[in-house]
Amino acid sequence: MSDTVRVVLPAHLRSMAKVQGEIRVDVTGAVTQRSVLDAVEAEFPMLLGTIRDRATAKRRPFVRFYACEEDLSHEEPDAPLPDRVAQGDEPFLVIGAMAGG
Amino acid sequence: MGGTRVLVGTRKGAFVLTSDEARKDWQVDGPHFPGMEIYHLKGSSLNPDRIYASQSSAWFGQVIHRSDDGGSTWETVGNDFTYDGVPGQHQWYDGSLRDWAFTRVWHLEPSLHDADTVYAGVEDAALFKSTDGGTTWTELSGLRKHDTGPQWQPGAGGMCLHTILQHPSDPDRLFVAISAAGAFRTTDGGTTWQPINKGLRSGEIPDQDSEVGHCVHRIDMHPTNPDVLYMQKHWDVMRSKDGGDSWQEVSGNLPSDFGFPIAVHAHEAETIYVVPILSDSYHYPPDGKLRVYRSRTGGDEWEALTEGLPQADCYVNVLRDAMAVDQHESCGVYFGTTGGQVYASDDSGDSWAPIVRDLPAVLSVEVQTLQ
DSSP states (O other), X not given: OEEEEEEEOOHHHHHHHXXXXXXXXXXXXSOBHHHHHHHHHHHOGGGTTTSBOTTTOOBOTXXXXXXXXXXXXXXXXXXXXXXXXXXXXXXXXXEEOOOOO | OOEEEEEEEETTEEXXXXXXXXXXXXXXXXXXXXXXXXEEEEEOSSSTTOEEEEEEETTTEEEEEEESSTTSSOEEOOOOOOOSSOOOEEEOTTSOEEEOXXXXXXXXXXXXXXXXXXXXXXXXXXXXXXXXXXSXXXXXXXXXXXXXXXXXXXXXXXXXXXXXXXOSSOTTOEEEEXXXXXXXXXXXXXXXXXXXXXXXXXXXXXXXXXXXXXXXXXXXXXXXXXXXXXXXXXXXXXXXXXXXXXXXXXXXTOSOOBOSOEEEOSSOTTOEXXXXXXXXXXXXXXXXXXXXXXXXSSSSXXXXXXXXXXXXXXXXXXXXBSEEEOOSSSOOEEEEOTTSOEEEXXXXXXXXXXXXXXXXXXXXXXXXXXX
16 A cells, blocks of 8 residues: 655755656655655655765755644654545645755 | 767856867856765776766765766766774864764876776775775775874864875876874785875974874876875975975075975976965965966976966965876967866967866866867
């Protein structure tokens, strides 16, 4: 049994992955940050290390995770994502932190 | 007639500049990887269509790109730079110990001996090798695990391995340089390493005879005389006649012996180039004049090369990987600035002209001489 999860990537990562707009990945088991990102990286291996550190598998410091108008960046990687993300009603947003003057 | 391809890494993408051997008319292609910091690009001398690029971003980390068609198209290759074993600790700015942690690839050096082999110099300082065109990387950990490793410390730009020199006929003989640890040599392909810093003098460290701790900015050699090494150190231009066993200062009449790049003429083993910078706290040329200095005697005696370069109100810097020479009969010399200009000389530095004036800040310049 798998769920199809919608994921929105920042522009630079869409370019690297050669995709436009949001992507959809199939997630088996519990829908969590870890399982969603595992699925993203399995389908788009060029994104390995760009969202999560290669050595620690932790979220990179300037990357944030949002969904359903909430900042989920500091949630545990294995905590369930909101039902509306798991059901495909809302996307899981990968955001590059704001920077500049 | 041969061609010329200049590879430019900038703060906001990579650019490929092409011309024929005359080097008067240039085509500018880019930005590739727009918006991303490209620390270094370099092509293989064995397969000039193969070019590697190091993309480093505080947001999205390290990415390595490879082109197999001369920079027209690119694919993402391996970016797993995991240190061998327990990484250990090195000195931090305040004298405390800090865990070794990978940050970025500063320099990519395709092998002179095998078209699928490429080396990567990284921060925190270590040397990696790939034998499959950058798909997978293995640390040559004898360097980082050298007894002096816990004494290594970062320069202002980070503790980076930025220079990789290969002996032209002995693939097991390599030289590397680390800021601020110094220069190292291996004669067994990277299994064991020796610090080669005897004769360096660095006011930033208390013990002038220290085996490590020297802030080496760049080293270069001429392939016909690989026992002679030239070094631009944080301060001082140095020369070794014995493969790095000892060094002598050759700063001579330079207006400042601080700088970053150093390059050797393609056909004259004792003709070298530096770009004097006022000091480590200014990071711009003396008197607002952008001058390349050339020595035809392996140092000590220098002449200013100014024709075509701004001689007033110029306050740019030239970074350590941002100077290169081509192999054409009339040797071309190239450098890029933090102001976004890439200057070229087609007459060994006698005269200069900008190829482009308004790129993002230039981090690296390499050149390929095409048949």
